[in-house]
Amino acid sequence: xxxxxxxxxxxxxxxxxxxxxxxxxxxxxxxxxxxxxxxxxxxxxxxxxxxxxxxxxxxxxxxxxxxxxxxxxxxxxxxxxxxxxxxxxxxxxxxxxxxxxxxxxxxxxxxxxxxxxxxxxxxxxxxxxxxxxxxxxxxxxxxxxxxxxxxxxxxxxxxxxxxxxxxxxxxxxxxxxxxxxxxxxxxxxxxxxxxxxxxxxxxxxxxxxxxxxxxxxxxxxxxxxxxxxxxxxxxxxxxxxx
Amino acid sequence: xxxxxxxxxxxxxxxxxxxxxxxxxxxxxxxxxxxxxxxxxxxxxxxxxxxxxxxxxxxxxxxxxxxxxxxxxxxxxxxxxxxxxxxxxxxxxxxxxxxxxxxxxxxxxxxxxxxxxxxxxxxxxxxxxxxxxxxxxxxxxxxxxxxxxxxxxxxxxxxxxxxxxxxxxxxxxxxxxxxxxxxxxxxxxxxxxxxxxxxxxxxxxxxxxxxxxxxxxxxx
Numbered sequence: 001x002x003x004x005x006x007x008x009x010x011x012x013x014x015x016x017x018x019x020x021x022x023x024x025x026x027x028x029x030x031x032x033x034x035x036x037x038x039x040x041x042x043x044x045x046x047x048x049x050x051x052x053x054x055x056x057x058x059x060x061x062x063x064x065x066x067x068x069x070x071x072x073x074x075x076x077x078x079x080x081x082x083x084x085x086x087x088x089x090x091x092x093x094x095x096x097x098x099x100x101x102x103x104x105x106x107x108x109x110x111x112x113x114x115x116x117x118x119x120x121x122x123x124x125x126x127x128x129x130x131x132x133x134x135x136x137x138x139x140x141x142x143x144x145x146x147x148x149x150x151x152x153x154x155x156x157x158x159x160x161x162x163x164x165x166x167x168x169x170x171x172x173x174x175x176x177x178x179x180x181x182x183x184x185x186x187x188x189x190x191x192x193x194x195x196x197x198x199x200x201x202x203x204x205x206x207x208x209x210x211x212x213x214x215x216x217x218x219x220x221x222x223x224x225x226x227x228x229x230x231x232x233x234x235x236x237x238x239x240x241x242x
Numbered sequence: 243x244x245x246x247x248x249x250x251x252x253x254x255x256x257x258x259x260x261x262x263x264x265x266x267x268x269x270x271x272x273x274x275x276x277x278x279x280x281x282x283x284x285x286x287x288x289x290x291x292x293x294x295x296x297x298x299x300x301x302x303x304x305x306x307x308x309x310x311x312x313x314x315x316x317x318x319x320x321x322x323x324x325x326x327x328x329x330x331x332x333x334x335x336x337x338x339x340x341x342x343x344x345x346x347x348x349x350x351x352x353x354x355x356x357x358x359x360x361x362x363x364x365x366x367x368x369x370x371x372x373x374x375x376x377x378x379x380x381x382x383x384x385x386x387x388x389x390x391x392x393x394x395x396x397x398x399x400x401x402x403x404x405x406x407x408x409x410x411x412x413x414x415x416x417x418x419x420x421x422x423x424x425x426x427x428x429x430x431x432x433x434x435x436x437x438x439x440x441x442x443x444x445x446x447x448x449x450x451x452x453x454x455x456x457x458x459x460x461x462x
Contacts (some may be wrong), residue, residue, distance in 0.1 A: 133323070133327055137323065137327040139314040140286050140321040141386065142346075143315055143340075145315075147344055152329065155331045156331060
């Protein structure tokens, strides 16, 4: 049964503890997934935007694959590589004590993987739009490759980095298929908003409760969208001398 | 003293140029497409020659035979480009300080004040490059290159993007800079009148080759 009794019609939002757990867990998973994948997203975007190398098409294909694969397939692939008895998963568990299967950390992985292509794409586009002659100017002024990246490339790409991070956050928040396949649907551990809504809809008379979570999901997504628009606009204004 | 002897093939364009410059201001003069900017980029370290040597004050910056190729950021050669290339996300003050920061030089209030005064950009310090006029932008670009205390200053058509009025507004600053004589200058231009005002020596280029090198009489 649900965690608490719902008092129908008392207010628009009337969430049980279990609902709140799912909401907070979703926010935590999406935030951690975004924060941890951001450095990799920037590195891969830089690599794809700037470096020509053998096998680039293959790397691109792998990065963008989660965008086109059915999420269930991505989740299944994660399960057979990172699961408790899968080669990589067993190695990590035995040597580092790191377990992803059926843990919220596993949901972070699946959400991160699903959101990664969107993040990389946004950052890559903004890096490609940078006038490289500014980087040349910086290097004539004594900036080595790292300083050049930190003081010129990254600040100029910032609107794209923000947009990419927000897109990834929103995508991670809504992730369902890969997550439920990889780490299942365990209340308090891996049950995100999406999974909680799905579960409620399987219960007779759960529609009203599901609607509550649907409203929360809409509010969070809208807030993320507005925040990203605002941040990106501020960053762009800063670039153009406001 | 700078000594350049380089080869570079760029698509169908072949550059083969050798010349030397002394202290003071030397002009690289020639029509567009002569290879002036290509040479400047090779001296600055932004383009690698196919063959040859670039030596400044006895130190090789590039040596095709000896595998020496100092990266641009280690060359300490100040550049002013046609479009200024000020960093849009930094204030004028931070643009000016950038070279000093990156080169790890200590702050010298005196030299900062001197350059700001020389170029008359004191009232622009807190503005963003996006809010500057073309002439102001180029003056800041000259200041930025000077404040990294370069051993050579490359000015690549610094006035080409400006109208006649702006040009005559900036030329006196460049003359003052030359007259100070603190840093040797290479001045790239296709405009004889401009070159005559700035440079004492001229290297005349056409189709990727040095036609002649000598005094300003070559401009005729």
